[in-house]
Amino acid sequence: xxxxxxxxxxxxxxxxxxxxxxxxxxxxxxxxxxxxxxxxxxxxxxxxxxxxxxxxxxxxxxxxxxxxxxxxxxxxxxxxxxxxxxxxxxxxxxxxxxxxxxxxxxxxxxxxxxxxxxxxxxx
Amino acid sequence: xxxxxxxxxxxxxxxxxxxxxxxxxxxxxxxxxxxxxxxxxxxxxxxxxxxxxxxxxxxxxxxxxxxxxxxxxxxxxxxxxxxxxxxxxxxxxxxxxxxxxxxxxxx
Numbered sequence: 001x002x003x004x005x006x007x008x009x010x011x012x013x014x015x016x017x018x019x020x021x022x023x024x025x026x027x028x029x030x031x032x033x034x035x036x037x038x039x040x041x042x043x044x045x046x047x048x049x050x051x052x053x054x055x056x057x058x059x060x061x062x063x064x065x066x067x068x069x070x071x072x073x074x075x076x077x078x079x080x081x082x083x084x085x086x087x088x089x090x091x092x093x094x095x096x097x098x099x100x101x102x103x104x105x106x107x108x109x110x111x112x113x114x115x116x117x118x119x120x121x122x123x
Numbered sequence: 124x125x126x127x128x129x130x131x132x133x134x135x136x137x138x139x140x141x142x143x144x145x146x147x148x149x150x151x152x153x154x155x156x157x158x159x160x161x162x163x164x165x166x167x168x169x170x171x172x173x174x175x176x177x178x179x180x181x182x183x184x185x186x187x188x189x190x191x192x193x194x195x196x197x198x199x200x201x202x203x204x205x206x207x208x209x210x211x212x213x214x215x216x217x218x219x220x221x222x223x224x225x226x227x228x229x230x
Contacts, residue, residue: 037219047159047167047210049219060217063124096166100214108214109157109172116166 002026004036004097004114011120012087018119022080022097029055029073029080033102036080037110038071040093048093052100053080089121125149125213129222135230140201144225146194146211155215158187158196161224162207170209171196201227 008020022036029036038050051071052060061069070083080097095117098110126149136142146156154174159167169178171187174194184199198205206229211222 039221046223047161047212047221049212049221052217052219062218098166104172107155107157107173107176108219109169109178109212110159110167111169111172111178113166113168 002099002101002112004099004112006095006097006114006117008095008117008119010118011122013123014088014121016087018082018084018087018091020082020084020095020097020117020119021074022082022114024078024080024097024099024114027099027101028077029053030077031055031102033100033105035100035108037098037100038080038082039096039098039110040091041096041116042090042093050095051082055102087121092119092121094118124218125152125216125220127211127213127220127222129209129211129225131225132223133226133228135228136201137230138201138203142198142201142227144196144209144211144227146189146196146222148192148194148213148215151191152213152215154190155213156187156189156194157212157214158185159210159212160205160207161210167210203229 004024034055037052053071068085098113128147156174158171161167175187208226
């Protein structure tokens, strides 16, 4: 069974750096074609794609946030990290991680999502 | 970045109705278009991938079509559990982008 779960601080102060962890099971990020994405959703608003890391360590970022974002694999083979620097109240959102499965090259659809973690930015 | 425009932004319908949601890309994305359903307080759920392929476990009343820049999601006979928000998602190129969502509620 494929599962993902996000974790990190629920509250951060403006200007701080947010570090989120996506811990997954049931698949390997070393399998060719597999990717993990980060997506966020401010309260009452639409989904916003943030970043993706591929099995071969290739990385992609949101154009508007790329100077603030870093995605990386964790020290073990079951985690992906997301760092967002210089946090602002507009970054308040639920943050999700989601998998693109291997062999999904016809779609790159995200087939399994974590439940999300809510981050509030406030002093 | 590729812009995705969904319409309508909201829709009221009744159980048993047939509804269609459209999504337009700002440039051709071939069939790299996916549809997700999101219920309040929950993570999105993949319904349709590659424009018209039904994700495993999704009821057959959901269908998708289109290619290039214009896409549709159709629900053939609305069920009570279908009232939710729907998002299209282009995965043709990074950065990926989502539509602004279509909120479907009960008339």
